[in-house]
Amino acid sequence: MPGLTRYGYRDAISGFFEFPTENARRILPAHLEPVEVHHGTSVFALTAFDFNQSEVGAYGEVVMAVVVAPLVKPGQPFPKSAMYPYLVATTTKAARDHAIERWHLPHWMDDVDVAFDRQKDHLTVRVKAEGAPVADLTIYQYEWHPVSHLHQSFMKDGEANYLAQITMEGQHSEHENEKGSLKLYEHPFNKVLAIPDVYDVPFREQWMRDGLQTFQPLEQLEAA
Amino acid sequence: MEAAQKKQAGKPVFSDYDYSNFYYGSGDDPLNLLPPFNEWYREARPNGYYLYAEPLESAPTTKVRVKNGKTGEVRELVNLASYNYLGISYRDEVKQAAAAALQKYGLGASGSPILSGTFDVHVELAKAVAEFKDKEAAILFPTGYSANVGFISAIMRSGDHIFCDQYSHASIVDGAILAKSKTVFFRHNNPMDLERKLSGVRGKKLVVVEGVYSMDGDVCVLPEIVDVAKRHGARILIDEAHSTFLFGPNGRGVSEHFGLDDQVDFHLGTFSKSLGGQGGFVAGSKELVDYVTGFGRSRFFSCNLAPAVAAGLLAGVRIVMNEPQLRAHLWSNVAYLRRRFAEEGIDIGKSTSQVIPVMVNNDAKVFAVAEKIQEGGLFLQPVTYPAVPKHKSRLRISVSAAHSEAELEFAVGVIARVLREEGICRA
Numbered sequence: 276m277p278g279l280t281r282y283g284y285r286d287a288i289s290g291f292f293e294f295p296t297e298n299a300r301r302i303l304p305a306h307l308e309p310v311e312v313h314h315g316t317s318v319f320a321l322t323a324f325d326f327n328q329s330e331v332g333a334y335g336e337v338v339m340a341v342v343v344a345p346l347v348k349p350g351q352p353f354p355k356s357a358m359y360p361y362l363v364a365t366t367t368k369a370a371r372d373h374a375i376e377r378w379h380l381p382h383w384m385d386d387v388d389v390a391f392d393r394q395k396d397h398l399t400v401r402v403k404a405e406g407a408p409v410a411d412l413t414i415y416q417y418e419w420h421p422v423s424h425l426h427q428s429f430m431k432d433g434e435a436n437y438l439a440q441i442t443m444e445g446q447h448s449e450h451e452n453e454k455g456s457l458k459l460y461e462h463p464f465n466k467v468l469a470i471p472d473v474y475d476v477p478f479r480e481q482w483m484r485d486g487l488q489t490f491q492p493l494e495q496l497e498a499a
Numbered sequence: 500m501e502a503a504q505k506k507q508a509g510k511p512v513f514s515d516y517d518y519s520n521f522y523y524g525s526g527d528d529p530l531n532l533l534p535p536f537n538e539w540y541r542e543a544r545p546n547g548y549y550l551y552a553e554p555l556e557s558a559p560t561t562k563v564r565v566k567n568g569k570t571g572e573v574r575e576l577v578n579l580a581s582y583n584y585l586g587i588s589y590r591d592e593v594k595q596a597a598a599a600a601l602q603k604y605g606l607g608a609s610g611s612p613i614l615s616g617t618f619d620v621h622v623e624l625a626k627a628v629a630e631f632k633d634k635e636a637a638i639l640f641p642t643g644y645s646a647n648v649g650f651i652s653a654i655m656r657s658g659d660h661i662f663c664d665q666y667s668h669a670s671i672v673d674g675a676i677l678a679k680s681k682t683v684f685f686r687h688n689n690p691m692d693l694e695r696k697l698s699g700v701r702g703k704k705l706v707v708v709e710g711v712y713s714m715d716g717d718v719c720v721l722p723e724i725v726d727v728a729k730r731h732g733a734r735i736l737i738d739e740a741h742s743t744f745l746f747g748p749n750g751r752g753v754s755e756h757f758g759l760d761d762q763v764d765f766h767l768g769t770f771s772k773s774l775g776g777q778g779g780f781v782a783g784s785k786e787l788v789d790y791v792t793g794f795g796r797s798r799f800f801s802c803n804l805a806p807a808v809a810a811g812l813l814a815g816v817r818i819v820m821n822e823p824q825l826r827a828h829l830w831s832n833v834a835y836l837r838r839r840f841a842e843e844g845i846d847i848g849k850s851t852s853q854v855i856p857v858m859v860n861n862d863a864k865v866f867a868v869a870e871k872i873q874e875g876g877l878f879l880q881p882v883t884y885p886a887v888p889k890h891k892s893r894l895r896i897s898v899s900a901a902h903s904e905a906e907l908e909f910a911v912g913v914i915a916r917v918l919r920e921e922g923i924c925r926a
Contacts, residue, residue: 349531425511479889
C-alpha cells in the first residue's frame with residue numbers, strides 16, 4: 276500500500292503507570308483528554324523499541340507518552356489505544372532526523388543509550404542520556420498471541436496538530452500482574468514528571484516481539 | 500467472519516476490545532459514542548456477553564429459573580450468583596411483612612425522605628439498624644450506591660483529601676468525585692502505601708475502606724489501616740456492604756470482628772447483600788445523622804425506599820438479631836466450599852469470605868468456561884476486564900447460608916469438571 280512507513284522490531288515493551296491527572300494535563304495540549312484509570316489518576320506510558328529494520332537502519336528508541344482519548348471516525352477501524360508522545364529519544368541521529376521530519380515527534384536532541392537486557396521471562400531496558408541514567412523499565416511476559424492492533428499517536432508541532440494511525444503487528448503479551456518495575460531518575464529528561472507521584476509498578480505490562488510497526492501517512496488535524 | 504477465523508487471520512476480534520475502549524467518542528454529537536460500541540457488542544454478545552443480565556423467572560433462592568440470553572430456554576439452575584448471603588429475602592416472615600406493608604401503604608413512598616416520603620416503618624427500620632449496630636442513630640438511603648455517594652459528598656468538600664483503596668467500589672469513587680475533594684488511591688489493602696500517601700497532607704482527610712472487597716472476597720486489614728489513619732489524623736469510613744450482618748460476634752461487621760467498632764468513625768452498610776433486599780444506611784451519632792439528613796443529596800433528592808421494602812428489611816434485621824445460627828451456617832458453608840475447592844486444586848485467589856472468586860485468569864477463555872458452567876446447571880457470571888485487572892478474570896461465587904451441602908457439592912463437581920476440560924486446573 277503506497278504511503279506506508281514500516282519499521283521492523285525485535286522487541287517493543289511498554290509499561291503503563293498510574294500518575295496524577297494534574298501532571299498529565301500539564302503535559303498535554305488543551306485539545307487532548309487524558310484517559311483516567313481512576314478519578315484523578317491518568318496513565319504515563321514508557322515504551323522502548325529495538326528496531327532492526329527501517330529506512331534509517333537499526334536503532335533503539337524510547338517513547339515517553341500520556342494515554343489519551345482516541346479520535347474515533349465513523350466507519351473507520353476502531354483504535355485499541357491512543358497516545359500523546361511528549362518526548363522521544365533515539366540511539367542514532369538518522370532515526371531522530373527521520374522521525375522529526377516525517378512524524379513531527381518531539382525529540383531529545385542527543386543520542387541516548389537504550390540497553391535491552393533479555394532474560395527468560397522478562398526484559399529490562401536501561402535508558403541513559405548524557406551519560407546519566409534516565410529510566411530502568413522491566414516488563415514480564417505472559418502468554419504470547421499474534422495480533423494486529425491499531426493505535427493512534429497525536430503530535431503537536433508549533434501550532435499544527437497531527438495524528439498518526441499506527442498498526443502494531445507481531446507476537447503480543449499483555450497482563451496486569453504487577454510484576455514489572457520502573458525506576459525514573461532525576462534527570463532533565465524527566466523534568467515534566469513529578470517522579471514521586473509516578474507509581475513504580477506498572478498496572479499493565481505489554482511486550483511485542485518479532486513484529487512490524489506500520490505508520491499510515493500523517494494526518495494534519497483541524498486547529499483545536 | 501467468525502471470531503476464531505478473524506483471529507487466525509490476524510484481524511481484530513471482539514476479545515481485543517472491552518467496555519473501556521468505548522468510553523470516549525469523537526465529534527460534537529454524544530450519539531457518536533453508539534456506533535463503534537454497537538458494532539463491537541453485536542459480536543461480543545453472542546460470544547459470552549449474553550451471560551450478563553439474563554432474566555430470572557423465580558425468587559433468588561438457592562435454585563433459580565433463568566432464561567438463557569442466547570437461546571431463550573428457561574432452566575432451573577443452582578444459584579451461586581445472587582447475594583442473599585443469609586437467605587432471608589424469601590423467608591415467609593419477610594414476605595408477609597412486605598405484603599402487609601404493601602396492603603397498608605401501597606406501592607411507593609411518594610416523596611423525598613425529608614418531605615413527605617418518611618413513614619413509620621422507615622423510622623422503625625432506622626431504629627432497628629442503630630440498635631443492631633450499637634450506635635445512637637442510623638440514616639437510610641434508597642440504595643447502597645446512594646449511601647456512599649450521599650454520605651461522602653455530605654461530609655467532604657473541595658480542598659479536602661479522600662484516600663481510597665484502589666479496589667474501591669464505584670459508589671465510593673463517585674462520592675469522592677461529587678465531593679470535589681482531591682482523591683488519592685492507595686494500593687489495595689496496603690497500609691504502607693496509605694502511609695506514604697498520607698504523609699505530609701494537611702487539612703481534612705478521610706480514609707475509605709471496605710470490610711470485604713466485592714471482587715476478591717478478601718477482608719480489609721483494618722487494624723493496620725486504623726493505625727496509619729489515626730497517626731495521620733485522618734477519619735475512617737468503612738463500607739460494610741458485604742460484611743454487615745455477617746462478621747463479628749454480633750454480625751455488626753468487620754470493624755466488630757477486629758474489635759475496632761469505636762475506632763472507625765463512619766459505618767456504612769447495605770441491605771441488598773446479606774438481606775437480599777435493597778437500600779443502604781449509615782450508623783453513628785445522632786449529630787452525624789442529623790447533619791447527613793441535611794446534606795446527603797443522593798438521599799433527599801431521591802424518593803424514599805418503598806415502605807413495603809422497608810417493612811421486609813425490618814423483618815430481616817430482626818431475623819438476623821434473633822438467629823445467630825444463620826451466620827454460623829453461612830461460615831460452615833464457606834468452610835466446606837473452600838475445603839472442597841482446595842481438594843480439587845481450584846484457585847480462589849485471596850478470598851477469606853463468603854465472596855469466592857473462582858480464578859480463570861484467562862480473558863479469552865472465561866466466557867467459554869462460564870457458558871459450559873451454565874450448561875452444567877449453575878447460575879454464575881463471569882467477571883472480566885475492566886471490572887478486574889486483565890487476565891484476572893473469574894467466576895464470582897456468592898455463598899449463602901441457605902445452600903445445602905448437596906448443592907455446594909454439585910457446584911464443585913461442575914466447576915472442577917469444566918476447569919479441567921478447559922485446562923484451567925490440574926486433572
